[in-house]
Amino acid sequence: MMNTTHAAMGVTLTAPLVALAPELAPVAALAAFVGGVFPDLDLLSGQHRRTLHFPVYYGTAGLVAGVAALFSPSAATVGVAFFLLSAAVHCVADAAGGGLELRPWEATDDRGVYVHPASRWVRPRRWIRYDGAPEDLVLAGVFSVPGLFLFDGTIRTLTVVGLGVSVVYVAVRKRLPGVETKYLR
Numbered sequence: 705m706m707n708t709t710h711a712a713m714g715v716t717l718t719a720p721l722v723a724l725a726p727e728l729a730p731v732a733a734l735a736a737f738v739g740g741v742f743p744d745l746d747l748l749s750g751q752h753r754r755t756l757h758f759p760v761y762y763g764t765a766g767l768v769a770g771v772a773a774l775f776s777p778s779a780a781t782v783g784v785a786f787f788l789l790s791a792a793v794h795c796v797a798d799a800a801g802g803g804l805e806l807r808p809w810e811a812t813d814d815r816g817v818y819v820h821p822a823s824r825w826v827r828p829r830r831w832i833r834y835d836g837a838p839e840d841l842v843l844a845g846v847f848s849v850p851g852l853f854l855f856d857g858t859i860r861t862l863t864v865v866g867l868g869v870s871v872v873y874v875a876v877r878k879r880l881p882g883v884e885t886k887y888l889r
């Protein structure tokens with residue numbers, strides 16, 4: 705799944721706050737956006753979908769932080785909770801996508817996401833066949849609806865930028881392995 709899809713999913717998680725705690729909704733959405741982006745920073749260094757992907761640990765910490773935020777709601781507690789919950793959803797959702805192969809549409813790799821407490825990879829389900837697939841763009845579009853219509857300011861701007869990046873990424877996705885092989889290896 706595209707990083708932008710994960711970010712939009714994170715913002716969607718915070719949509720109920722617009723009604724329940726409107727003063728905390730923007731900071732929650734921003735934290736969730738960043739939490740959705742964050743795990744994929746392991747593309748830059750380390751083992752992708754392992755070094756910064758912690759489905760169980762983010763999930764557990766997110767639930768604890770969520771309970772703390774319920775008892776003591778503030779920008780800090782709500783922000784931490786939604787950062788962690790969004791990162792957890794990101795890691796779980798990665799298992800619904802493709803593997804780690806250079807051309808994930810060829811479906812030759814069986815690593816979806818690494819589960820640290822179990823010391824093993826969960827296999828990719830390929831419900832979204834690969835990151836940047838047309839169905840991934842549909843998903844990014846659907847999950848962008850709250851960011852576009854429930855929020856304004858920074859969140860709406862980030863959502864618009866995310867959608868723009870998604871469209872370009874999907875358009876060039878199948879050409880990227882060729883570019884990578886030619887210039888980066």
Ligand SMILES: [Zn+2]
Pocket residue numbers: 743744753757794795798
């Ligand atoms: Zn990821």
